[in-house]
Amino acid sequence: MAFSSDTPVSGNHRFVLEVVGFTDAEKSLLSSTFRLTGRRPFCYTEAASTDERPDIYLVNGDSSDGIRQMQERKPNLFAPVVFIGRGDGSSTWPVVAKPIHWMRLFEQLDTQMQAALAERARRRQSVENIPWDGTARRRATDRDMPMPPAVVDAKPIESVLVVDDSATVRAFMRAKLAPFRFDVDFAENGEIAIDMAQAKQYTCVFLDILMPGMDGYQVCKRIKSSAATKGSAVVMLSSRTSAFDKFRGSWAGCDAYLGKPVSEDELLSTIARFLPSARRVANAILARTD
CATH class of the missing domain: 3.40.50.2300 (Response regulator)
Known part of the structure; x- marks a missing residue:
């Protein structure tokens, strides 16, 4: 898959994804689907604990409560959003229409995370004397946290x-x-x-x-x-x-x-x-x- 960013991607990259504003049944389906992405260059998983901050948000754009929760999380270029449904009508975050076409969703997630990696890399290069790996963390305050595995080698079934x-x-x-x-x-x-x-x-x-x-x-x-x-x-x-x-x-x-x-x-x-x-x-x- 081609990306617009000039930052190359190699190996498998694991990103923490938070789903916001969905029903329990919808969350179960999304979780089951994302568990199958382990062998992709970009794979997505839910946070293992409440201390693990999301890299990207997947938001139900048809839910006013979901949009409110999303706004409270203050997404940015380093931790972006992809909407499913209509979106909030006021932001430029990408929207995947319902019913979900899964490959379109993965393309949007991958594109947003590729752009986020590029922004993190640029921020890392602009800050001196801070030993912080911006390709893996979205906040400088995260630099002392344990690193998640960068490479995921899931065994094919x-x-x-x-x-x-x-x-x-x-x-x-x-x-x-x-x-x-x-x-x-x-x-x-x-x-x-x-x-x-x-x-x-x-x-x-x-x-x-x-x-x-x-x-x-x-x-x-x-x-x-x-x-x-x-x-x-x-x-x-x-x-x-x-x-x-x-x-x-x-x-x-x-x-x-x-x-x-x-x-x-x-x-x-x-x-x-x-x-x-x-x-x-x-x-x-x-x-x-x-």
Whole structure:
């Protein structure tokens, strides 16, 4: 993901996020979702204690009480805000509309934190004789507090293989799968995909049909006919969505067939069906968009 700031980001950065003005059910859903961000370059977690100050606020912009609480916290460039809903109408903080599109939310959070890191770095450089790491703390008074881990290396739960000769589709799938704690690999053609599936066990394979060389139908047959790979769920992706094309996919042994462009709801339903570790969160997101 590209950022506008000239401050580079490397490794995994953990940020404390406070949700403000949401119901208990909404907080539970948000917490479940953010727990899945551990492998992203920027990951978000709730404060471990009341002494841990937030790096960023996520505020219910449809709640007058939430807006009031946000104003009491006095957010600034070093600890910004992202609204969900309408916002407060008087500030320039970004707003993510309801129903929530999760990738848009993550993009806004990441953009705001990238800008905050740049501001902290500039402030650190402008203050002399203060041994304070501004990239990790938003207030100089925090400099004596214990440092949180800067790198988070969460262990992936399930492995996913995306097979498509289109770089655009691979980038789309990378972005859509990023919020979930999957180990995601990519292959540009069927021959490479078969070799990868033989060498590593995948819970789910997202498979394009129209590829140079071996097409998706042939790849699916090979995967489903091998004792080593037949347990992998195969989800075919194709711009061909006629009944005949779907029949060919079923005959080849695929477990599901998604038309291109893939809708977010269909992808979430597929994730909930074939990737158990993300089932509860995916279903909860779908319920919020109904």
